[in-house]
Amino acid sequence: MSLNDILAAPLAAILVEREARWNLRRELAATCGQAVISLTLNIPGADKNPAGTAQAFDSLRQTLRRAIARDCGHAACLTAEKERAGVDGPCWIAAVNLDPAQLKALCVAVEEEHPLGRLADADVLNAQGQPVNRADVGLPPRRCFLCEAPASLCRRQGKHDPQEIMAHVRSLLALATSADAHS
Numbered sequence: 001m002s003l004n005d006i007l008a009a010p011l012a013a014i015l016v017e018r019e020a021r022w023n024l025r026r027e028l029a030a031t032c033g034q035a036v037i038s039l040t041l042n043i044p045g046a047d048k049n050p051a052g053t054a055q056a057f058d059s060l061r062q063t064l065r066r067a068i069a070r071d072c073g074h075a076a077c078l079t080a081e082k083e084r085a086g087v088d089g090p091c092w093i094a095a096v097n098l099d100p101a102q103l104k105a106l107c108v109a110v111e112e113e114h115p116l117g118r119l120a121d122a123d124v125l126n127a128q129g130q131p132v133n134r135a136d137v138g139l140p141p142r143r144c145f146l147c148e149a150p151a152s153l154c155r156r157q158g159k160h161d162p163q164e165i166m167a168h169v170r171s172l173l174a175l176a177t178s179a180d181a182h183s
Contacts, residue, residue, distance in 0.1 A: 010046045010087060017088040024082060025093055026129040032080055032095035035103050035132075036125040039064060039092045043119070044165055048089035052173030057090040059176060060110065060120045064092075067106045072098055100126040101137045108139050118145060119172050145169065 021038065029036045039061055041053060068077050080095040096103055107122035114120065124132040134141060141150040145168050146160050154160060 013087045017086050021091055025125055028095050029125045029127055029129040033127050034095045034097055035100040037094050037096055038123045040121045041089050041119050042121040052176045056116050056119050056173055056176035060116055061092045063110050063114050068096055100124055100132045104132045104137050116172055116176055
């Protein structure tokens, strides 16, 4: 078995899981006729479940649930929820009775203000199953893990050493197991 074969198997499984998650989000939007949020973790590399992943995910999910309930005025704002876990890491998908732009703004606030927020990947679909992006709600692109440049630019240019990025991710995951992450 070649190195390419070894690397291709996990990548293929991750891609299959991402497609299933995309389909589930669209189905939930169509069934519920509401905005849908999908929370995953932004973990570079093939291992999407390193130590600290479960704690980071739980902290971020609970923070998003509280923010949604606060903005909605009641906990019943979440009308349907699904959770998945697999080779692509944990995932929480929920239909939410909130304006999609308002929901996206909440997600971005958590991504930018929570101690673990840089790990959060909170995507929003409108009731028609179309993505609501940061630009759609007048917000700047996501920043890089290591610098203030747009993450997409750093990724495209290969600006940072992958080991440096993973060291930063590991430090955030270590934070997830400490009391500081639950603020």
